[in-house]
Amino acid sequence: MKYYATVNDHTYEIIIEHPDRILVDGVEYHVDVQAINGRQLYSLLLNNASHEVVLDPASDQKSLYDILVGGQRYLVKVQDERARRLALADRNLKSPDGELAIRAPIPGLIVKVLVTPGQAVAEGEPLLILEAMKMENELRSPRGGVIHEVRVEARTQVAQGQTLITLR
Amino acid sequence: MKYYATVNDHTYEIIIEHPDRILVDGVEYHVDVQAINGRQLYSLLLNNASHEVVLDPASDQKSLYDILVGGQRYLVKVQDERARRLALADRNLKSPDGELAIRAPIPGLIVKVLVTPGQAVAEGEPLLILEAMKMENELRSPRGGVIHEVRVEARTQVAQGQTLITLR
């Protein structure tokens, strides 16, 4: 099987033919991965180097893995050949940046909404203030764009994962 | 539901009518039992006294519970009313002490068999020597009786749980 694993905009081509030998961008590695008591902690031996890999349970069906290794967290997207071909074809049809939903990362109270629909925002610009655990948390824009919808208003309680603002 | 819990030859009558109130030999107790991450460790509040109860996984379908509480281990047999009536009826038909199988508690090598069929043995008398972990372990008779069968001989390897000797 051939896989494409993308981290930080860098894609590795990984061919898994044997259970214990793989090719990474053409270079052979001896591998042995073993789950430790469940499906979140793995022991990985990679050419004898021993790594503990913690998988975030949020890692979902979309083959997106939130991986903690050596105190560093990486978001890795894994595609097999077919999925990759489909995705590449898809990218040619759509604009690279689609609509992005800003969701509540924790349940809390909206203290203030700082933007209005149609407003252009830069990456890192504060969008709203969410109070949780009695602390005010500023939610900032993950990229530049234009506010499409504002779905909440101040003094409303929001649930975790609820869409607050959409960005285009 | 009425249960009979027998420990060390003492039987407690336990009536569970409400989820949080029970009668033990007619005395009311407030109870709250909660499993902790699985089915082996329980937190028990008994009239506000907090106990941690560890259940041995060997506790099987026969309602025999191997329970560790406060550093003490107890073997508790639990019967509901129907099971108890059946058991009492059963006891009237059979002799109180039936045949007892002495099983290998661990896999190992039989070093020596110390008894022969027909031999009378006292409680605590050595029956055979089992070598495991490079140590010799004497298996002793759990009660007095007469050796019925000796199913192994010296220098044979035995599996865990294998019946070695039967006692009547």
Place this chain on the structure above:
Amino acid sequence: MFKKVLVANRGEIAVRILRACGERGLRTAAVYSDADRTALHVRYADEAYRIGPPPARESYLNIPAIIAAAVAAGADAVHPGYGFLAENEHFAEAVLATGLAWIGPPPEAIRAMGDKIAARRTMIAAGVPVTPGTDIGLTDAEAIRAAEELGYPVLVKATAGGGGKGMRVVNDPADLPKSLAAARREALAAFGDDTIYLEKFVPRARHVEIQILADSHGNCIHLGERECSIQRRHQKLIEEAPSVAMTPELRAEMGAVAVRAARAVGYCNAGTVEFLLDRSGRFYFLEMNTRLQVEHPVTEMVTGVDIVKEQLAIAAGRRMRWSQEDIRIKGHAIECRINAEDPYNDFLPQAGRITSLSEPTGPGVRLESGIYAGWEVSLFYDPLLAKLVVWGENRAEAILRMRRALAEYRIGGIHTTIPFHQRVMDSTRFQGGQFDTQFLDGPDGFRMSATPGRALERVAAIAAALIEHERGQEAVIFGASPAGERRGMSPWKQAGRIGAMRPR
């Protein structure tokens, strides 16, 4: 000594106190909200009493319920821990009025130090240095004028504030109105009181605090300092003892001032006097915490004094076993607060079930924890899950030991601050001891990069591909049918297959 102690708290500090009581042969009673029925403090106590539903207001802040539990338990003493009602003099009074011992300072001392403004006045009278500041209860307009007089940067502080809540540093006059509004909102929400005042902000300062022990026989000593400058939004994240900024002379001087501060309010039991220490060695009284402090273990590890056991003895009227001369600082201790917060996502609080847990152990490692595998972390309470504390012969060994302990610490199921602490321990600025309270928040502060280092990127990519591959193989075993069609499969067969696969 007491016979039974009720611990009016939860989490790691309740466990810490229960252990100390158990090791002194005292019976213990825990209290719990409905969210905490299976919490570690309930499991480890001899007895446990329900005090209400999950919200703290209705349980851990519910004075009548806690007093009722203490009476029902037949306790003869109450330890409040930290947070919740620990610095509430009405609770202390209620405990004493019920005829129980209060394992903490006299209510008068709590009151004297709880009112920040009165405390400042008392300290000035006692000759304790304080930063310049205003009176309390300023309007926004008065605050704007006062700030000009003090000179920027200024600190907006809520009178009722604490734990960093209702506090804002303002560098630029233009930001003051916004900061005033935010501080008032936070203080109102957290403490029901939006009264504020201003203080001159001391830039580039360290937060250094002195641990105090005083008994009811007039003895009062200090156990040296703790360095608590690694803070985020005024919330401490890493503490150490001793401070790299300290000299024996300065320690003696600050210690003497702290003892003077404690004596000025008739202090008894354990307490902490917080100071700002500037770059030239000048120090200013900040406030006194009239309770056991979260970070007390670092002091215990370098002095050998068990502060909680001393608290019990002092509250029972015993004379302290230590005089100032007995206190020697040996080695170096560091504490990392392990919070249920996502350091890669602005430290947002996390909730969820702890699916797996491996705790660091071994030489020089002390863990103070309130969690276990299977525990459900809720958003009802403080995000502090555990404190990882290490001791080393010197600071270098302590940092190396903390690195290895953090690397062993695996909390599955939720994000925690462990990766943050790993980054700090790897930071040369931290290793060099060159930091102040701006280390995290300041303009040249420490940041968790959104794009972490590339060192292990390839390893992460390979791990993800292998796990994806393994999952694909499992899907093949189950059959490639969509989820809806899998339903007819025998649960037993399926369980068997899952069991036969990789996980051990």
Place this chain on the structure above:
Amino acid sequence: MFKKVLVANRGEIAVRILRACGERGLRTAAVYSDADRTALHVRYADEAYRIGPPPARESYLNIPAIIAAAVAAGADAVHPGYGFLAENEHFAEAVLATGLAWIGPPPEAIRAMGDKIAARRTMIAAGVPVTPGTDIGLTDAEAIRAAEELGYPVLVKATAGGGGKGMRVVNDPADLPKSLAAARREALAAFGDDTIYLEKFVPRARHVEIQILADSHGNCIHLGERECSIQRRHQKLIEEAPSVAMTPELRAEMGAVAVRAARAVGYCNAGTVEFLLDRSGRFYFLEMNTRLQVEHPVTEMVTGVDIVKEQLAIAAGRRMRWSQEDIRIKGHAIECRINAEDPYNDFLPQAGRITSLSEPTGPGVRLESGIYAGWEVSLFYDPLLAKLVVWGENRAEAILRMRRALAEYRIGGIHTTIPFHQRVMDSTRFQGGQFDTQFLDGPDGFRMSATPGRALERVAAIAAALIEHERGQEAVIFGASPAGERRGMSPWKQAGRIGAMRPR
């Protein structure tokens, strides 16, 4: 210092050594048998090398495989731990011949102390007191004659023995032939050598040992004693430091004798000289363990010396950082060996999966462990799972702390010696310090009663009834149909129901 250390061991001691290396900034390589692929020492090492199938003979005793792993890893030093090849001079020689450093004593010292008879002669020559005994290689007939001369009780010892294997105390001449046969059988099975000899048995004696550190610059010091009398069949179960039987004068005397013993064989690195100490304060050399000892942590906790880190420094040719005057005994430490053995069933070794694990933490607790939740305990290796070590200001505090730590320690899935240790800590004879090596095995020894105390009998009965009731309720939820008919049920629905039930 070295760059990379290969640890030629497994279990808790491998983890202990890996941690010490990591904290000194050294890279680490582990070795593993097929039974240990996911063992903690493999997970915690920087690198890991497979050395063979599960049986120790083919893996952890396989010298060529381990040397090959060290070469493949590019290691420049090997630490053998204890057990396995730690006292095998051929392994030490092979390591040195490969050009790697050996973190242990010179092979000559291992050899000199490994031959028990030659060691006795060397000790007699060096003026070290030994018990009367015979030459080696006795026939049974010779042994029977020799025993008469020595006078009963006598000790039958296998020349190649160790760890209590191939050793028997004989009180009655009638038992000698049976004991000779048993000792020979055990020694032959364990060491491939059934050569035996006899020693006079010292009754009512304590097993007290002295920890030695010697560097390659001619410095040799002792770190005081360990009390190891709580043994079962010559296997230590509980160790403490200091010994209640010790006075400062006796410590100085035994320490000086131990240093003399070490110097007599040109010792270098860490080692332990074992003595019998009788009731009148006379002591007799037993043997010298030319390696790191299982129970080294109790010495570390009362002296503050990290013995493993000293081993690394000494092996790297460094001069010891400590002189005899620096060594001060502070407080009291106790270690309990947590074995996979059933104390209610004659300490039979246990195998199986550790289904859940809660480890004790908090002040004064140090855990040295090689297990985790999910780990499969096999019968291939030693039953030692972990060592629970506590420190207290004094022996009373240490015992109380051990009690609370044992009460917190929950290993689910297999039986362990934890309940045994709880009973010992509760024993007034242990608390009073009035014991010798016969505490467990002797005629008035400590016994785990088959019928435990009735204190918690009612609690156990209630718990069992409630769990039975709960299980009955679950059966109702699933429907009372036999297992065969349940198969049609949706696995998803079922999983949901299981999830909704009690376990948290």
